[in-house]
Amino acid sequence: MEKRPPGSYVIRKGDPGRAPRTAREDILVDTIPALNGLYHFAYPCRDADETRHFYEDILGLPLVNCMTSEKVPSTGEETPYAHFFFEFGDGSYVAFFDLPDYEKPAPSPNTPAWVQHFAIETASKENVEFMRQRLIDNGVEVLGPVDHGFVYSIYFFDPNGLRLEIATRTEGPGVLAKARAEAPGQLEEWSRRKAAFIDEQAGS
Numbered sequence: 001m002e003k004r005p006p007g008s009y010v011i012r013k014g015d016p017g018r019a020p021r022t023a024r025e026d027i028l029v030d031t032i033p034a035l036n037g038l039y040h041f042a043y044p045c046r047d048a049d050e051t052r053h054f055y056e057d058i059l060g061l062p063l064v065n066c067m068t069s070e071k072v073p074s075t076g077e078e079t080p081y082a083h084f085f086f087e088f089g090d091g092s093y094v095a096f097f098d099l100p101d102y103e104k105p106a107p108s109p110n111t112p113a114w115v116q117h118f119a120i121e122t123a124s125k126e127n128v129e130f131m132r133q134r135l136i137d138n139g140v141e142v143l144g145p146v147d148h149g150f151v152y153s154i155y156f157f158d159p160n161g162l163r164l165e166i167a168t169r170t171e172g173p174g175v176l177a178k179a180r181a182e183a184p185g186q187l188e189e190w191s192r193r194k195a196a197f198i199d200e201q202a203g204s
């Protein structure tokens, strides 16, 4: 058998709560190097100063890199822009592009506002509550905290209309192993229900 690249995806047989191995997991084990986590997430912004104020002064994420250019390296497009990065505690980043306009990025026209977001992890419920109060004190509207049973979260929008969550993990022992074991079945069941919803709508 071909040697597995260091750090590649490993399914441990006999993990408690593991679903039976699937063909999909066999492929993952032997051919795909590990993708370890978030490097950065990039989003457009309305105004670089406004975005810096929000992420650095309110959320406390330091600005650690800012590059400006007249040309987009990936596409060759000629346009001036700034691309700048704020660093999370684990070394990952949220990054923004500022172009020479003051347009707020338009939300997806066919997606409810609560769907698209990303969640920032913190160590405790107290931290979530501290950040909730800090956001409110800075005039940011906050939804929650919401206790999802395995995670405790607040939700809010940045000045660019990007929905953010600050969350802490609260799951009890074994909860994630059980969820993982059940996930493939849950997804199949959902796809069946969704097909039925769509059929019903088409028939009505």
Ligand SMILES: [Fe+2]
Pocket: 117, 118, 119, 165
């Ligand atoms: Fe979330």
